[in-house]
Amino acid sequence: MLNIQLNGEARQVDSAQDLASLVQAQGVKQTQVALVxxxxxxxxxxxxxxxxxDNDNLELFSAVAGG
Amino acid sequence: MLADKDFIRYSRQILLPxxxxxxxxxxxxxxxxxxxxxxxxxxxAQLLAAAGIGELWLFDHDMVELSNLPRQLLFSEADIGQSxxxxxxxxxxxxxxxxxxxxxxxxxxxxxxxxxxxxxxDCSDNFATRHLLASFCYTQQKTLVSxxxxxxxxxLFLQAASGASxxxxxxxxxxxxxxTESAKRCASQGVxxxxxxxxxxxxxxxxxxxxxxMPLPSxxxxxxxxRHFRWHEARVPADPHCAVCATRGETDxx
Ligand SMILES: [Zn+2]
Numbered sequence: 496m497l498n499i500q501l502n503g504e505a506r507q508v509d510s511a512q513d514l515a516s517l518v519q520a521q522g523v524k525q526t527q528v529a530l531v532x533x534x535x536x537x538x539x540x541x542x543x544x545x546x547x548x549d550n551d552n553l554e555l556f557s558a559v560a561g562g
Numbered sequence: 563m564l565a566d567k568d569f570i571r572y573s574r575q576i577l578l579p580x581x582x583x584x585x586x587x588x589x590x591x592x593x594x595x596x597x598x599x600x601x602x603x604x605x606x607a608q609l610l611a612a613a614g615i616g617e618l619w620l621f622d623h624d625m626v627e628l629s630n631l632p633r634q635l636l637f638s639e640a641d642i643g644q645s646x647x648x649x650x651x652x653x654x655x656x657x658x659x660x661x662x663x664x665x666x667x668x669x670x671x672x673x674x675x676x677x678x679x680x681x682x683x684d685c686s687d688n689f690a691t692r693h694l695l696a697s698f699c700y701t702q703q704k705t706l707v708s709x710x711x712x713x714x715x716x717x718l719f720l721q722a723a724s725g726a727s728x729x730x731x732x733x734x735x736x737x738x739x740x741x742t743e744s745a746k747r748c749a750s751q752g753v754x755x756x757x758x759x760x761x762x763x764x765x766x767x768x769x770x771x772x773x774x775x776m777p778l779p780s781x782x783x784x785x786x787x788x789r790h791f792r793w794h795e796a797r798v799p800a801d802p803h804c805a806v807c808a809t810r811g812e813t814d815x816x
Contacts, residue, residue: 503790527745529737531796536737536783538801554794556785557745558738561712561753562602562687 500552508547515542521555530555572614585774586614592773593617594681597668597695599646600624601633601755602685602709605762606769607650608636611660613770618660619679620647623667633755673698680723681773683765684708689742696721696734697806705772708734709765712744713751714788716761719798720768722780731781732798735806757788 496507501517508517514537518525530537531554537545547553564572564583568590575581575589592615596607599622607618626634626641626649634646641649647664655662666672668691676682682704684695692708699706703723710717721734764784771778785794802808 503792524743524745526741526743531783531794534796536732536796536798538736538803539739540803554785554796556787556794557712557715558689558742559710559712559715559717560687560689560692560738560744561710561751562598562600562685 497547497549497551499547499550502554502556510547512547513543514545514547514553517547517553518542518555523555523557527558528555529558568614575613580771580774580776588773588775589770590614590616592681593619593679594683594769595619595621595676595679596683596685597621597691598684598686599634599636599650600630600685600687601753601758602711602762602765603683604634604636604650605759606683606685606709606766607654607662609763609766610769611654611658611662613766614658615660615770615773617663618651618654619663619665619675620650621665621668621672622647633753633758635755635759668695670694676704677702680704681769682706683769684710685762685765689738689744692738693735693740699723700733700735700806705769706734707765707768707772709761711753711758711761713753714757716757716786716788718761718764718768718784718786720772720778720780720782722772722778730800730807731779732800733781733804733807736781736801736804737783737798739801740805754788760788761786 497510499506533552572586576586596603599620624646626637636650636653651662651664654660705723706721708719781798783796783798
């Protein structure tokens with residue numbers, strides 16, 4: 496298991512997990528959210544190709560367009 | 563040279579060494595487009611008009627509704643049913659003497675009006691408009707200050723007219739590509755007027771600092787989580803697959 500931070504909370508995740516499956520596990524629609532990994536935005540098409548590392552800091556947030 | 567009355571009126575701005583009399587003149591000679599005259603747009607337009615921005619162009623085709631009034635502070639009950647852009651333009655020109663143009667919906671045709679504009683503030687309420695605008699600003703080299711708010715999440719993003727910068731940073735489409743959908747909209751999610759005003763104030767501050775030649779980093783997302791009262795900043799790198807800013811030839815299908 497890996498220890499990560501997700502939106503400021505400590506979490507344990509399976510080591511094989513990629514970013515796409517992590518987002519899916521949160522029950523949100525991929526096209527409605529954005530993901531920041533260790534301070535850098537990760538384009539959605541990269542999510543299946545990036546595997547979570549120990550101590551990763553992730554921020555998952557809604558795509559907001561309101562004005 | 564500023565007129566005596568203007569010197570007194572804008573003295574608190576002129577006192578800033580970063581502004582001074584020359585900076586105030588820059589503000590007064592600037593023409594800024596505000597896209598969307600809702601919660602963000604009302605505040606941005608008022609702050610810019612009050613600061614002495616020379617000319618404002620307001621784009622919005624909506625009419626004032628009762629449910630707008632808690633956060634769209636340029637409107638009152640008497641304005642219900644009237645054009646937001648028109649009401650805002652009349653009020654701001656009357657109160658601050660600003661030259662304000664009331665324009666309609668921003669679409670494929672009207673966007674070409676922005677050819678004569680250097681500074682663009684995105685205060686719109688949907689991704690279709692945001693994508694149209696960001697793509698135009700990227701190709702036409704306009705500086706775009708994008709703000710968005712829904713529920714307890716506020717976003718701020720600067721897409722600078724690049725050119726000189728050596729390190730290529732991401733554009734708005736690198737942040738939110740074309741197929742992005744809105745999970746949160748004010749209409750369906752709700753929002754407090756003060757949260758809207760906070761993001762709008764930052765947009766107005768950002769555009770004024772840019773006009774005053776105070777450089778700010780492009781391609782960085784500022785996100786304020788109102789629920790926990792915490793700032794988050796993220797770098798938005800240029801995405802080699804971006805439909806707008808990726809250089810042709812660099813893009814290979816994934
Ligand atoms: Zn891009």
